[in-house]
Amino acid sequence: MPDPEPATPPDLLYAESRQHLLTLARSLSTAQAETVVPMCPDWTVQDVVAHLTGLNADVASGRTDNLGSDESTNRQVSDRRGKSLGEICDEWEGHAEEMSSQMQARPKLAVGLTADLIVHIHDVQHALGIEIDRESHATLLAAHRYVPHMQDRVQEKLGLGISVLLTDGTEWPASGDVAATLRTTPYDFLRSVTGRRSRRQVETLDWSGDVAVIIDNAWTTYGPLQEDDVSA
Numbered sequence: 001m002p003d004p005e006p007a008t009p010p011d012l013l014y015a016e017s018r019q020h021l022l023t024l025a026r027s028l029s030t031a032q033a034e035t036v037v038p039m040c041p042d043w044t045v046q047d048v049v050a051h052l053t054g055l056n057a058d059v060a061s062g063r064t065d066n067l068g069s070d071e072s073t074n075r076q077v078s079d080r081r082g083k084s085l086g087e088i089c090d091e092w093e094g095h096a097e098e099m100s101s102q103m104q105a106r107p108k109l110a111v112g113l114t115a116d117l118i119v120h121i122h123d124v125q126h127a128l129g130i131e132i133d134r135e136s137h138a139t140l141l142a143a144h145r146y147v148p149h150m151q152d153r154v155q156e157k158l159g160l161g162i163s164v165l166l167t168d169g170t171e172w173p174a175s176g177d178v179a180a181t182l183r184t185t186p187y188d189f190l191r192s193v194t195g196r197r198s199r200r201q202v203e204t205l206d207w208s209g210d211v212a213v214i215i216d217n218a219w220t221t222y223g224p225l226q227e228d229d230v231s232a
Contacts, residue, residue: 010110011103013138015096017117018052020133021124022089025049028128033085037127039196039232040120043077045127046088048120050080053088055113056095059102115142119194122187126232134187140168143186146193146221147172157218164189180209191232193219198226 008016025033025045033046040048054076058067066072080088103110118138125132133139147164151172154162161174163181166189182189183206192202202215202225219225 008137009104010107010114010141011100013141014103014110014114014117015100017114017121017136017138018092018096021049021052021117021121022093024124024130025085025089028085032128035127037123038230039123039126039226045124046085047077048124049085049092050077050083050088052117052120053092053095054079055116056092056099059109059113060095060098111141111145114138115145118142119190119196122191122232123196126230132187132232134185139190140186143168143190144170146190149221150193150219151175153221154214154218158213160214160218162214178209180207180211180214182207182211193221195220195222195225196230196232198229201226201229 028045033044035045037043037045037048043051051073054073055067058064058072058076080091083091099113103113115138118136119142122132122139143166147166151162151164151174154160155175160179161176163174163178164172165181165183166172167183167185184192188197188205191197192205199215202219203211215225
């Protein structure tokens with residue numbers, strides 16, 4: 001099985017990705033900042049940045065109970081309502097030194113936060129209609145993180161094995177008998193497994209085997225698949 005971490009340390013990938021989104025966020029007009037992000041229902045671009053900032057604030061302060069839950073995520077956004085996007089960006093940057101130390105000490109945390117960050121960067125790029133960075137090292141890291149999680153979920157819920165072959169040359173064999181095989185790009189896998197695609201789009205990926213039961217019962221990480229096809 002491949003090493004889930006790329007050659008660049010995950011804490012550095014996080015810092016690079018954060019800077020990329022901060023630069024974009026600081027360049028946006030008020031109207032762009034208020035653009036609704038279709039993959040994050042009821043959130044604007046500014047709300048996405050608020051969530052990411054809130055994650056850093058919670059980790060830096062040791063407030064990690066229920067991190068990732070709907071309750072904590074909604075709080076991260078609501079706590080920053082009334083602030084400007086520039087103020088939120090300043091807060092996010094203010095946590096950089098502490099987050100670097102935390103991530104170096106806790107590589108799994110760095111991988112998880114980087115995966116979350118790159119998924120939301122793609123969400124924002126899609127919402128604003130700008131070019132999506134589909135082949136970044138952070139995208140590869142996130143896809144490599146989610147493949148074994150998905151395989152474990154399918155095995156635990158359904159008792160089925162699924163093999164994954166990504167176009168970056170990595171192969172993730174199933175444990176036990178193979179019920180299905182998926183061949184796809186890291187980007188398409190990541191968008192699909194995090195609920196950013198419709199059921200039809202997931203079903204039309206390059207599969208072998210009967211995958212309906214997997215897609216319907218054990219595929220997604222975050223909530224149901226989209227009802228309508230999306231381009232991102």
